[in-house]
Amino acid sequence: MSSVDRAMRDATIAVVIPARNEVENIGYVIEHARPYADDLLVVDGHSTDGTAELARDLGARVVLDNRIGKGDAVRVGIREARGDIIVFIDADCSHNPHDIPAVVEPILEGRAEHVTASRMLGGSEELHGDIGKFVRMVGSDIITLGINYRYGVALTDSQNGFRALRADVARALDLRENITTIEQEMIIKTLALGYRVVEVPAREAVRRSGVSSIAVSRVAHRYVYSWLKYLLTHPPPRGRRGRFYQPYENRHPWWSRPAPTRSELEFRQREKGRAGATEQGRGSEDTTPHVVRDAQGGQRDPASRSAGSRARLRVVNGGGDSSPR
Ligand SMILES: Nc1nc2c(ncn2[C@@H]2O[C@H](COP(=O)(O)OP(=O)(O)O)[C@@H](O)[C@H]2O)c(=O)[nH]1
Ligand SMILES: [Mg+2]
Numbered sequence: 593m594s595s596v597d598r599a600m601r602d603a604t605i606a607v608v609i610p611a612r613n614e615v616e617n618i619g620y621v622i623e624h625a626r627p628y629a630d631d632l633l634v635v636d637g638h639s640t641d642g643t644a645e646l647a648r649d650l651g652a653r654v655v656l657d658n659r660i661g662k663g664d665a666v667r668v669g670i671r672e673a674r675g676d677i678i679v680f681i682d683a684d685c686s687h688n689p690h691d692i693p694a695v696v697e698p699i700l701e702g703r704a705e706h707v708t709a710s711r712m713l714g715g716s717e718e719l720h721g722d723i724g725k726f727v728r729m730v731g732s733d734i735i736t737l738g739i740n741y742r743y744g745v746a747l748t749d750s751q752n753g754f755r756a757l758r759a760d761v762a763r764a765l766d767l768r769e770n771i772t773t774i775e776q777e778m779i780i781k782t783l784a785l786g787y788r789v790v791e792v793p794a795r796e797a798v799r800r801s802g803v804s805s806i807a808v809s810r811v812a813h814r815y816v817y818s819w820l821k822y823l824l825t826h827p828p829p830r831g832r833r834g835r836f837y838q839p840y841e842n843r844h845p846w847w848s849r850p851a852p853t854r855s856e857l858e859f860r861q862r863e864k865g866r867a868g869a870t871e872q873g874r875g876s877e878d879t880t881p882h883v884v885r886d887a888q889g890g891q892r893d894p895a896s897r898s899a900g901s902r903a904r905l906r907v908v909n910g911g912g913d914s915s916p917r
Contacts, residue, residue, distance in 0.1 A: 600700050604630040606675030606759070607692065610657070610665035611683035612637030615646055616801035622650045624689035625681060628696075631674040634683070635665040643683070662753075663767070663774030670762045679756045685800035686718065687754040691792075695756045698790045705787035708755040708779065709794035712748035716796035728808055735776055735819050743783040743828045747791060750776045754794060761787055772806055773818040780819075784826035 607629035611618050618634065626632060634647040634654045644654045655672050657665040670678060677699050681687045691709060698704040711719060712733075719729040736750040753775060765781040767774055782789050852860070 600676065600702055600758070603676035603696075603700060604674070605677045605679060605692075605696060606631040606633060606673035607679045607681060607689075608633045608635060608666075608669035608673050609647075609652070609681055609683045610635045610637070610662050610669065610753075611639065611643050611647070612662075612665075612805060613639045613641045613643060613802065614683035615639070615641040615643045617685045617799065618643055618647055618683045619650060620685050620800065621681060621683050621687075621689055622647060622652050625679075625692060626651070628679075628689065628692040629675075633669060633673055635669045635672070637662070637665055661771040663769040663771050663777075666774050666778075667767050670759070670767070673759060676759055677756055678759050678762050680753055682753045684802065684804075686796050686798070688795065688797070691754070691794045692756075694792050695754065695794065698792070699756055699758055703788070704790035705758045705761045706755065706778070706782040706789045707757075708747070708749060708789065708791050709752050710747075710749040710791040711752055711794070711796040713791060713793035714795040715793075717798040718796055724808060727812075731808070731812065731815065735815065738819060738823055739776070739779060739783070742823050743780075745783060745789065747779070747789065749791065750779045752794075752796070754796075757782070761785075769818055771811060771814065773811070773814055776815070776819055777822055780822040780826055784822075784828060786829035 605628060607625045609618065609621055609625070609632075611634055622632060622634070632652045634644065634652045635657050636644040636647070636654055637657050638659055644656075647654050653672075655668060657668050666680060669680065677696055679692055679696060681689060681692070687709065695707050695709055698707050719725050719732075732749065732751045736747055739750050740746055751772075753772070755775075755778070757778070761782065762778075764785065765778060767777055767781070769777045779789060
């Protein structure tokens with residue numbers, strides 16, 4: 593474990609909430625994100641509905657963006673945040689603030705420098721059901737696919753506004769996008785610098801109140817342009833080409849429960865046979881084996897995870913080194 597990883601265990605967390613006209617929604621996000629934040633920062637997009645005043649009254653720090661879009665608000669957030677880790681979460685209640693611990697955990701444990709919440713893995717109420725949502729989902733998938741093949745990763749969501757970055761890494765990215773295209777820019781530039789991007793599943797709810805300020809038809813060309821521009825101008829680090837690594841850890845796969853092996857099955861059948869014989873000889877004593885034996889004859893609790901599933905919990909290329917590779 594490097595000294596940076598060790599330091600991350602005591603890292604401070606800044607939660608940054610970009611918000612424009614979210615007075616109906618932001619109170620919930622501030623109240624529920626507060627327990628996880630050492631610094632709670634709202635980047636206000638010159639709201640006219642009292643969002644900034646409410647945020648201030650609820651104890652958040654408020655700074656203004658430069659009126660040019662959410663990408664700019666993210667840049668302002670990165671500049672102003674006071675913490676070792678910066679978490680971005682939308683103000684419209686689409687993201688669950690109680691997912692923040694899961695999103696920062698891979699950074700705290702030194703397994704990633706950038707963690708993005710994935711709606712593809714966690715489910716989304718904003719990506720299915722009508723043509724606009726469908727276009728968003730397919731567009732997002734195509735963009736993610738390009739990123740995966742360029743950098744040898746296997747991400748599922750390159751567009752989510754819910755993410756955490758090590759603050760020093762966020763500041764090294766030299767972000768330029770002024771609108772929501774900044775989400776894909778952040779992922780691409782992180783990977784191009786050789787840092788690790790990990791995903792965690794997180795559910796995206798429909799926004800609590802109001803309507804999205806983003807009209808896909810008006811910005812689609814900017815997504816395509818910035819995607820191609822950064823992919824072409826930011827090659828993967830040396831040695832990374834064509835190598836897939838696991839960016840996502842399934843913490844609760846149902847198949848992580850122990851499954852019977854052939855030797856276990858034979859053991860059970862032998863025990864059953866012996867139990868039948870004993871029962872015939874001695875009556876109805878309970879001989880059901882409560883402990884399962886593994887192939888080597890050792891004992892283990894049937895409910896415990898197997899060594900194999902523990903190994904799967906690790907990031908495949910994890911290692912302890914958090915420096916760019
Ligand atoms: N500061 C700031 N926040 C913005 C701006 N545009 C959008 N946001 C916020 O960014 C988040 C995502 O915006 P939203 O309209 O929900 O987009 P969608 O989730 O992609 O449909 C919300 O918290 C918005 O309030 C902006 O220009 N400035
Ligand atoms: Mg939204």
